[in-house]
Amino acid sequence: MNHNTTIAAISTAQASAGISVIRISGDDAITIADRVFQSKSGKTLSEMKGYTCALGQAHADHEPIDECIATVFRAPHSYTGEDVVELSCHGGVYLTAQVLRAVFDAGAQAAQAGEFTKRAFLNGKLDLVEAESVMDLISSRSKASARAALNVKEGALSRRINEIKNTLTDQAAHLNAWADYPEEDIPEIENSTLNDILSIAKINLEVILKEYDNGKVLKDGIDTVIAGKPNVGKSTLMNLLAGYDKSIVTSVAGTTRDIVEESVNLDNIILNLSDTAGIHHTQDEIESIGVDKAKNKVNSAALILCVFDSSKELDDEDRAIIRMVKDTNAIAIINKTDLPCQMDMAEINDAFEKIVNLSAKHGEGIRELIDAIKQVCEIGDVNAADALIYNERQRALVKQSINCITEAIEALNMGMTLDAVTVLIEEAIGSLCELTGERVSDEVIDRVFHHFCVGK
């Protein structure tokens, strides 16, 4: 049996295009896709024939991320000649990256530059002419990736990854010296010490992942939904933030029927804004589609700006919205503060951690809003340029390393013998070496001789 690792990547250009496609290829492509994709019809992808597609949702941890279409290709009738699933996502760059991450978490590995094409070659799917052109492409890409690797190598990430790698390499070297030189007086590593060291390495890698997510947010923006019942001033807020009239602003409820997207830069924080149709019950069929979309958007957004009209009392629709944004990253925006306040603020205070008073019409309260966003999104004073890991491939490698360490810790606590633990630690080191562009090679062995006085 030829078992191929299953790889995935975004195979369309990573720009704000209408649709981006995630390609998953390998023996487990369909199984993995089934873990993140749920079709509307309830049919699993495993049940589908090649060259068929299904509409549905991608989700992570049971939370929907994005609506997408999954196309199933069965080996050998696919680009790579393996089983392939392509997920066409409709959300922007950020959502697509989230879907890709879910795919990685479900068991796929990040594809290397040109790896789909490489597999297509290996499986005889490309001919001479195609081979020539792809080769040019890859060689130009490899130059680009070499430059990227160089940046990583010299950068802060490399320093921190190396620190963690060093700790792990020391442990692996110690374990190997202990196994390869049983008759030298090499101290045994206490399980608890090893456990502590591995746990710390794991936490440090998780911090890097977390920072990546922050960096990602800084680089690609925070997917932000402006929510609220009709006519509380959502579009006015949007326009205020965006600096010009994008939405049609009238005082007739339900003017904004679709989601309007706009990226704005507020004090170096990029918000990918979606203005939604006011959320309320409606008989208007077209408008009700807009309302459904808005609800989905709220569920998948990274930040929700929830707008209330302080000149009116809270009604059931407001309360429905409050319920909907419960447990999300939401900020209450009390609009129309230029008018007399009629609203019961106690209810709002109970439901939201952050409340900002704003007069969208007069442009007051923007500074407070920016501070609130920074707090809610835990951004702090980080600069986008400091983001440590730059792409999903690197993230996947950090993740892989974390998984290996987790497995090693589990093995250790289960009472497995240390030979298995050592191999897992070496795999974790391997992933980090790949990240920094180094080969694993004889690093561990060199360390053995550097630190331990061994040999006859």
Place this chain on the structure above:
Amino acid sequence: MSTYFAGEYDVAVIGAGHAGIEAALAAARLGCRTAVFTINMDAVGNCPCNPSIGGTAKGHLVREIDALGGEMGRTADECTLQSRMLNRGKGPAVHSLRAQIDRRKYSAVMKHKLELQENLDLRQAEITDIAQDEKGSWLLTTRMLGVFQTKTVIIATGTYLGGRIYVGEVSYESGPDGTFPAAFLGESLRKLGVKTRRFKTGTPARVKRSSIDFSDLEVQKGDEPTVPFSYDTLTPPKNKVDCHVSWTNENTKKIILDNIQRSPLYGGKIEGVGPRYCPSLEDKIVRFADKKRHQLFIEPCGEDTEEMYLQGMSSSLPEEVQIAFYHTIPGLENAMIMRPAYAIEYDCIDPTDMLATLEFKNFPGLFGAGQFNGSSGYEEAAAQGFVAGVNAALKVQGKDPLILDRASSYIGTLIDDLVTKGANEPYRMMTSRSEYRLILRQDNADERLTPIGYELGLISEERYQRFLRKQELIKEEKKRVAKTVISPSPVLSEILVSRETSDVKTGIRLIELLKRPELNYEVLAPIDPDRPELDPAVFEQVEIAIKYEGYIKKQFAAVENMRKLENKLLPDDIDYRGITGLRLEAQEKLSAIRPLNIGQASRISGVSPADVNVLMIYLVKQKGRQNHE
């Protein structure tokens, strides 16, 4: 002086050490007319360093040589004085067998085996010249002016080639253990165009048993019962001797540091590169200055000798300094040194000049094995000797070569490391060198390699049938434990509680119990009354397969990926400098090493994953071109 024609062979092996022996036996057993030349008939299969075979990772090599049909394991079993399985409790991947052996007996047994082997001539002769005639045959000239014509040559010269011994200020040309060196062959090889370099190694003193005071020394005994190396040894060897442990101290250190300038290494006389893993005591003391003491093992050299080997105490300091520092060690205060410690420097080659068959890339029909290839150790030498011998024979017979990949064996890993990464110091095998070590265990060498040995024709039908029967029993036992359900009982509860693992309330399959790290076949015996009577080796295989199933699966998946790349062969005539897209460093490295396949290419330092992609595309492009033509 005129030469005379002395004979004709298919395979000629230069050197009858551990590499030469396996090479000659394999070639002769495969039906080739074989000669093996030794400089001294009494030095065949000599163990000029430690009187032991095996050890960590080396034990794996011996097992593998045996599983393929080599000789080292059987002979070691016949000559065992004490046997131990090292690393028990550290996991099956690092279990390694080591046997103290009677070194003179080992030498005699091996020599006799060579003498008795059909198709094989053991000859005492120093080869002084090597040349190739216009038809491609090799011509070997002996010191006595005999000229042998041979289709293939395997060089296995150990530390003899250009050997030079150093003891303090004293230095002279010599082979190991006071033998003659091979003084001319090195120059002849260089004239031919073979590039050589200098490596060094060393050995400790041998002291007289009756001069050692054992009374306060820690005793180290063998295992009871012992496990043999060879799958052919049906009666495990008996332990006949004890070893002892002692330690150096501050006085030892002081004497060494006071005299460090008298060491040829620190005095700058030796240019050869020594191994980090086999350091002299002065190396250890200088490099690890904080360490207060160093351990040593006192090991008997044989049953009918009083010579005792001091493992860990190699040195190239002057003899008078040696005597002084050995006398600081507890138990050795009055030790009488029978043979002093010495360092030896010798010629070897850069193994990246070789193919994975151990044939020189630039000299068809010329093979190398052992220390000549830059390795160190009897077992590493034997492993290469076996592979070189088989491949020389297969070449003579016009058959496909034997190439063992990294996932098949430590032997494959050793050779791949040598020919792909090269050796900057004498290469020693270690378990940490194998990324697949959870599946390359010493306990399953037969499963991995015996079918290959059988197909080669080096495993007897009787032994092969025995092997197949064992595999069958393993399969049956796996089935049995998978379907046997154990009901909860006070006996079971007591076992589980006493092993600190969770109790069960309902019936549980035996396989689930064996999965638990806390449990094993032995402790589960009381609740498993229907267990068949089987060889412990069968239970061992089943238990490891069950306990390590997840990790083993993971390694097999990695192996599949590696093998896919390994199957993408790179043609001999690729012009790497002409491939656009390859980085300059990769072009240079690839041109120098000329890997056999994509997998090997990817392991060369300086070749990036992107370069590998470019190579693969180049390959497909070439194939496309051929199809068009």
